[in-house]
Amino acid sequence: MGAEGHADGTVGKALDVLDMVAGFGRPVRFSDLLVEADYPKATLYRLLQTLTHQGMLTLDPDTGTYALGVRLVRLAHAAWAQSSLAPIARPYLDELARKTGETIHLAQMDQGQVLYVDKRNAARPVEMFAQAGKVGPAYCTGVGKAMLAYLPPEALEAALARQSFHRHTPHTLASREALLAELEAIRKRGHAWDAEEHEAGIICCAVPILSRSGRVMGALSVTSTTARTTLEALGAQAPMVKDIAAKIAAEAESWRFPEQV
Amino acid sequence: MGAEGHADGTVGKALDVLDMVAGFGRPVRFSDLLVEADYPKATLYRLLQTLTHQGMLTLDPDTGTYALGVRLVRLAHAAWAQSSLAPIARPYLDELARKTGETIHLAQMDQGQVLYVDKRNAARPVEMFAQAGKVGPAYCTGVGKAMLAYLPPEALEAALARQSFHRHTPHTLASREALLAELEAIRKRGHAWDAEEHEAGIICCAVPILSRSGRVMGALSVTSTTARTTLEALGAQAPMVKDIAAKIAAEAESWRFPEQV
DNA sequence: AGACTAAGTTTCAAATAGTGAAACCAAACG
DNA sequence: CGTTTGGTTTCACTATTTGAAACTTAGTCT
Numbered sequence: 127m128g129a130e131g132h133a134d135g136t137v138g139k140a141l142d143v144l145d146m147v148a149g150f151g152r153p154v155r156f157s158d159l160l161v162e163a164d165y166p167k168a169t170l171y172r173l174l175q176t177l178t179h180q181g182m183l184t185l186d187p188d189t190g191t192y193a194l195g196v197r198l199v200r201l202a203h204a205a206w207a208q209s210s211l212a213p214i215a216r217p218y219l220d221e222l223a224r225k226t227g228e229t230i231h232l233a234q235m236d237q238g239q240v241l242y243v244d245k246r247n248a249a250r251p252v253e254m255f256a257q258a259g260k261v262g263p264a265y266c267t268g269v270g271k272a273m274l275a276y277l278p279p280e281a282l283e284a285a286l287a288r289q290s291f292h293r294h295t296p297h298t299l300a301s302r303e304a305l306l307a308e309l310e311a312i313r314k315r316g317h318a319w320d321a322e323e324h325e326a327g328i329i330c331c332a333v334p335i336l337s338r339s340g341r342v343m344g345a346l347s348v349t350s351t352t353a354r355t356t357l358e359a360l361g362a363q364a365p366m367v368k369d370i371a372a373k374i375a376a377e378a379e380s381w382r383f384p385e386q387v
Numbered sequence: 388m389g390a391e392g393h394a395d396g397t398v399g400k401a402l403d404v405l406d407m408v409a410g411f412g413r414p415v416r417f418s419d420l421l422v423e424a425d426y427p428k429a430t431l432y433r434l435l436q437t438l439t440h441q442g443m444l445t446l447d448p449d450t451g452t453y454a455l456g457v458r459l460v461r462l463a464h465a466a467w468a469q470s471s472l473a474p475i476a477r478p479y480l481d482e483l484a485r486k487t488g489e490t491i492h493l494a495q496m497d498q499g500q501v502l503y504v505d506k507r508n509a510a511r512p513v514e515m516f517a518q519a520g521k522v523g524p525a526y527c528t529g530v531g532k533a534m535l536a537y538l539p540p541e542a543l544e545a546a547l548a549r550q551s552f553h554r555h556t557p558h559t560l561a562s563r564e565a566l567l568a569e570l571e572a573i574r575k576r577g578h579a580w581d582a583e584e585h586e587a588g589i590i591c592c593a594v595p596i597l598s599r600s601g602r603v604m605g606a607l608s609v610t611s612t613t614a615r616t617t618l619e620a621l622g623a624q625a626p627m628v629k630d631i632a633a634k635i636a637a638e639a640e641s642w643r644f645p646e647q648v
Numbered sequence: 649a650g651a652c653t654a655a656g657t658t659t660c661a662a663a664t665a666g667t668g669a670a671a672c673c674a675a676a677c678g
Numbered sequence: 679c680g681t682t683t684g685g686t687t688t689c690a691c692t693a694t695t696t697g698a699a700a701c702t703t704a705g706t707c708t
Contacts, residue, residue, distance in 0.1 A: 134437055134440060134441070135437055135665065135666080136396065136397045136398055136665075136666085136694085136695065137397055137401040137438070137441065138437065138441055140398045140401075141441050144462060145462070148461075148462050148465035148466070148469075149465075151465065151468070151469055152469060153469070153470075155655085155656095156655070156656060157654085157655060157656080160655095165697095166697045166698080167656085167657095167697080167698090168657085168658085168659090168696075168697050168699095169695080169696060169697065171658090172695080172696090173398075176395055176396060176398050176399065177398070179395060179399075180395070180398065180399055180402050181497060182402065184470060187602070188598065188600050188602065190655085190656080193469055193470040194462065194465055194466035194469060195466065195470065195497075196466070196470065196495050196497045196502050196504070197497055198459070198462050198463050198466040199463050199466050199467055199497075199502060199504060200409075200497060200502055200522055201405060201406070201409055201455065201459050201463065202459045202462065202463025202464075202466070202467075203463075203521065204409035204410075204412065204455055205409070205454075205455035205456065205457065205459035205460050205463070206460055207412070208409075208412055208413060208414070208455055209414075209445060209454040209455045209457065210457060210460060234457050235457075236442060236456075236457045236458055236460075236461055237442050237458060241457050241460060241461055243457065243460060259460055259461055259463060259464020259465075259467070260464065261461055337449065339449050341449065396694070396695080397665085397666065397694075397695090416684080416685095417685060417686095418683085418684060418685080421684095426667095426668095427667075427669080428668075428669090428685085428686095429668050429669080429670095429686090429687085429688095430666080430667060430668065432685080432686070432687090433666075433667085451685080
C-alpha cells in the first residue's frame with residue numbers, strides 16, 4: 127500500500143490527506159494530490175470536499191488550490207496550550223538558556239518523529255510559531271534518542287518502524303542495531319549525546335522528561351557546535367539539564383489536574 | 388442535531404469531537420465528553436479511539452484523560468506558514484506597530500468567527516503561539532466587521548447565522564439589522580470602527596485585506612484605548628493602515644504561486 | 649472552427665465501515 | 679460483598695463510503 131501506514135477508517139484517510147496538503151508546503155491543486163495519494167479520484171475528491179467544508183482546508187476559488195485552513199490554527203493553539211509541555215516549560219527554558227548561553231530545544235514525540243515545541247536560540251529572540259512546530263528525525267537527534275531510550279517496548283517498536291534511516295553525516299547511527307545499542311548506553315548514562323549525527327559540527331546533550339510513572343513526556347536539550355565546545359564540556363551541564371527536566375515533569379503532572387470543578 | 392451544526396459524515400463528527408476536547412481547555416475524561424456530546428457512548432468511544440490512534444489526541448494512561456495531540460501542532464505549523472497571512476504580514480505588522488505605537492491585530496475569518504493569526508503588542512514582545520490562535524466574535528470587533536462587510540452575500544449569510552449576538556457593552560450592535568446597516572457604512576467609509584463595542588474603553592480602526600478579485604483574505608487593525616486617543620485620531624491612520632493592507636494582499640497573492648516545479 | 653486533451657465534478661450499485669442498544673468488565677464505594 | 683460508576687466490547691442492522699466510469703468544462707492544437 128502507500129507510503130503511509132495503516133489508515134483506519136474514513137477519519138484516518140481524511141487526516142492523511144491533511145498531512146499530504148501540509149507536506150506540500152504550498153497551495154496544491156486537486157491533481158497534485160491525486161498523483162501523490164493512492165486514493166481513487168472520486169474518493170480523494172470527496173475527502174477534500176469534506177475537509178474544506180469543515181474548515182480544515184481552504185479552497186481558493188480563483189486558483190482552484192487547496193491550503194490548510196485556519197481552523198487548524200485555532201485547534202493548534204489549544205493543543206499547544208493544553209497538551210504540549212511548552213507553556214509550562216517556558217520559564218525553565220529561559221533559565222536554561224540564560225545559564226548555558228546555548229541553544230535550547232524542547233521536543234515531544236509525534237508519530238515516531240521529533241516535534242520541536244519550543245526553542246531558545248542563544249542569539250536571536252523568541253519566534254514561536256516559526257520555530258516551534260518543526261519536525262526532525264528521531265534516530266539521529268539528541269532529543270529523539272533521549273525519548274526513544276525510555277519508550278516502552280511496543281511504542282519503541284512502533285517508532286522504529288517509522289524511522290527511515292539515512293546517513294546524514296559520517297557519525298550517524300544508520301541502522302536499527304547500532305541505534306538499539308546506543309539506546310542501551312543512554313539508559314545507563316542517563317542522557318543522550320548527539321555527536322554530529324545529524325549535522326556536521328553540531329553537538330548536543332539531551333535528557334528525557336519523564337512522568338512519575340516513567341512515561342516519556344518529552345525531551346530537553348542543550349545544543350552547541352564543535353567550534354565552541356566539546357561533548358565533555360556539554361556533559362558537565364547534564365546534571366543541571368536533568369534537574370530542570372525533572373522540575374518540568376513535576377509541574378506538568380500537577381498542572382494536569384485543575385481537577386474538574 | 389446538537390448545538391453544533393451540520394456534521395457531515397464520520398469525519399465531521401471526529402472533528403467535532405476534537406473541537407470539543409479543545410473547548411474544555413484541559414485534559415478530559417471520557418465521561419466529561421459523553422455528557423457534552425450527543426453521540427451515543429459506543430460511537431464517541433470509537434471516535435476517541437480513532438483520533439487517539441491518529442495522534443490528534445493523546446490518552447494519558449495514568450489518568451485516563453484525553454488531550455489534544457501534538458500532531459495538531461505540527462499541522463498548525465504548516466497551516467500557519469502556508470495558509471495564513473501571518474508569515475507574509477510579519478514585517479508589515481512590525482512596521483505598523485513601530486509607526487503607530489499601538490497594538491496591532493491580524494485576523495482571518497474562521498467559521499464565522501474572528502481568528503487572530505498575529506498580534507503586536509505595543510508593550511511586550513512577540514509571543515506567537517500564546518497570542519495567535521485566539522478567537523473572538525465577528526459582529527462586535529473591528530476586524531470582524533471589516534471582513535463581514537466585504538463578504539459575498541452567501542458567505543455573509545452563513546457567517547451571520549453563526550453569530551450569537553450578545554450585548555457586551557452599551558455600544559454593541561447586538562442585532563442583525565443594526566449590524567447590516569453598519570456594514571453598509573463600512574463599505575462606504577472603507578474601514579471599520581470598533582467604538583467600544585466589545586470591551587469598554589477599547590477602540591480600534593480596522594481595514595479588510597482583499598485579494599485582487601475582491602475576496603476577503605483577512606483584516607488588519609490598530610487598537611487603542613479611549614484613555615489614550617479618540618476614534619478620530621485613529622481614523623487619521625486609516626490611509627496608512629489601508630496602504631499596508633494592500634501591500635500584504637499584493638505580496639500574499641504573488642507568493643501563492645511558486646508555480647509547481 | 650472543430651477535434652482533441654487535461655482537470656475537475658457527478659453518478660450509482662456494491663461493499664464496507666460506522667452505528668448504538670445492550671451486555672460486560674473492573675475499579676471504587678458504602 | 680452487593681452496588682454504583684466509568685469505561686470497553688459485542689453484534690446485528692444500516693447508513694455511509696467507495697470507485698469505475700460517464701460527464702462537464704476549459705484549454706490546446708491543427
